Amino acid sequence: MTKSGREIVEILRAYDLTQTVWSAAQLAGCDPQTVKRYVEARDAGRSPYERERRPRAIDPFLDKIEAWVEESAGKIRADVVHRKITAMGFVGNERSTRRAVAEAKAAWKAGRRRTYRPWVPEPGLWLQVDWGKGPEVGGRKTWLFCAWLAWSRFRVVIPVWDSTVGTLASNLDTTFRAIGGVPTFVLSDNAKTITLEHVAGIPVRHPQMVELGRHYGASVESCVPFDPETKGGVEATVKIAKWDLVPTAANLHPGYASFEELAEACAEFCDKVNNRVHRETGKTPAARLAIEREALHRVPHAPFALAAGEQRLVDEGQTIRFGSVRYSTPPGHVGTYVYCRVVGEELVITADTAAGLAEIARHRTSTPGNPRIEDAHYPNHPGGRAITAPRPRPRTPAEIAFLQIGPGAERWLTDAAATGTVRIRAKMGHALELAALLGTDVIDTALDMAAEAGRFSDGDLASIADHVAALGTLGEVTRADEAHSVQPGTFGWDAYGR
Known part of the structure; x- marks a missing residue:
């Protein structure tokens, strides 16, 4: 039985006192051979708390196993090794082989493990962005655009219906205006909206993203594929946002009845995380953002053309004309200019607000003579009627x-x-x-x-x-009509004559 650390100390103390194995064994209450083993291990410079490794039947084959692990770059399986050494004369079981292969692989990986240098970002340099799948709203999929300032840890989460190039440009414009400036670099994943392809490992940028970078004075970059050092920060932001915003069995979120409710939840999430003390910095991201704004570039007043789309004026009927078709807009935009862009089979209408570009309406594209009018945009006209019931205006x-x-x-x-x-x-x-x-x-x-x-x-x-x-009350009211009669029914005669 292996002795505990306290028992080993008592054995060694008894030997130091008596200087004899037999006397120490009597004082410690153990076998003299046990005392001799621990004393010899201490005198030889070995740790008395570690048991001496016993010879194993697989020891003659360890050099060959290490060579196979080295040659296969740690990929060879233990069952393959067992078949090879069994043919070479090994008589042990497969469990011994698996243990030896595991030890050889651990030793091989220990000398080749990749080390990570901590990244110390500078203020105003890096903004990381990425996409995450959002919750379904009305049976329709949504996306969460997540942005993260590396130095201040300030987060921006925007819900959208799609992840196209135009939507990405619109979200970047909104993010720049939310943080109050433009950083030097915008780092993203290798999505097709950022990187078209890789040639000899060199990323080929999307030309519209290059134009966007020129417009805002920033360089749009993409991370190295499968490299956690360049994409770990923003992926953590997406993961945290999805934990709190996407309904799962873990957070028991009831879901969202409308897209506006999802947008409000994203705004509440950003307000919570940006005003909470960060574990790494010891300050709130909002407080550090006030410092980082001094290193950011100024946001251009006009948004990038791709982010905005074509400009249209909202008429007195709360509609705009695009492609000779009238599309309705929500209240509050009459007499202002909005931006329209086609995404797939839908027309996206955005408005330039103080917080940046915000999507206010989305319609399926139509043909001339078939306008797209939503009743929800006209709350004072129930049922979609253009003429409402008159309100009483007493005169006499x-x-x-x-x-x-x-x-x-x-x-x-x-x-x-x-x-x-x-x-x-x-x-x-x-x-x-x-x-x-x-x-x-x-x-x-x-x-x-x-x-x-x-x-x-x-x-x-x-x-x-x-x-x-x-x-004081009438109780239940019944409207008299041809279908109602106060005469008693003939139900009581149904059983007559039976």
Whole structure:
């Protein structure tokens, strides 16, 4: 049995006291041979706490195993080695071979392990960007554009519908305006939007990305393929963003009902991580960004043409014309210029705001004569109707007094006029008289109930008002029509004669 460190110390102390193996063994309560073994190991300069390696049956083959591992660059399998040394006379089992091969591979890798020099970035030099798959919104896939300033650790996460060249340019413009400047280098992955191909290991840049770099005064670079030193930082940003924003079984996020909700979640995520003390720097990224802005270049006032697209004016109908087709825009952009670009089969409309370019609408491209109008862009026109129901505008003292009764009076007037009720003015005057007798609250409730039940005849309002004044409520209201009858049914006669 192997002795513990405390027991070994007691054995050595007993020997140092007695200077004899037999006496030390009696004091330590162990075999004299055990005392002799530990004392000889200490005198020979070996650690008494490490057991001496015993000879193994595979030792004569270790030189050959190390040679095979070296020749195969650590790729050879243990079962292959076992077949080879068995043919050479090895009689041990495969477990011994696997252990020896594992030791040889560990020794081979130890001398060839790649070392990483810590990267100490400078302010204003590097902005790393990358894409991550976002959550589905309404059954449609989204993308998360993630940017990371290397020195200040400031993050920007923007949700988008696609990862095309135009969207990348738009997101870079938005990022530059969010951080308040342009860095010297923009480092990204080897996506086709950045690097078209590699020739003899040299990346061929996308010409539009080269033009974008010239416009903003930055150099767009791509990382070395499969190299963690040049892409690890931004990939960590994408991973952290996906942890918090993409619904998974781990974070139990309920999902997003709309794209606007996803955009709000991204903004909240950026605000949280940028105002939290970073473990590496000991300061918040927002505080370090204020220092790094002094080293950034100024953002051009006009965005890059690829990021913006073609300019169009929003008319009074909240629409723009693109390719002789009208497309609607959300409220708040009438009289301003927006930018349009075609992405696949969709038209993307972006607006230049204080925070940068922001997508405000997206339509499927259409043909002349077939406009694309979304009802959500016109909240004051329910059902997509161009003409809405008129609002009451009282002019005479009697009309003003009647509508002052309450919202029930307005509803009664609107529904009564729509059903062609006669002598409306006389019935309005009768309602004012009842309001003076029973109170405006009672009459307002009675008018609302009369409109809901469709009762606009003479005497209906007084009957309902008496009931409301007595009971305070009418309960369930049933609208009288041809499908409703107060006569008792004949259901009770169904079983007659059976």
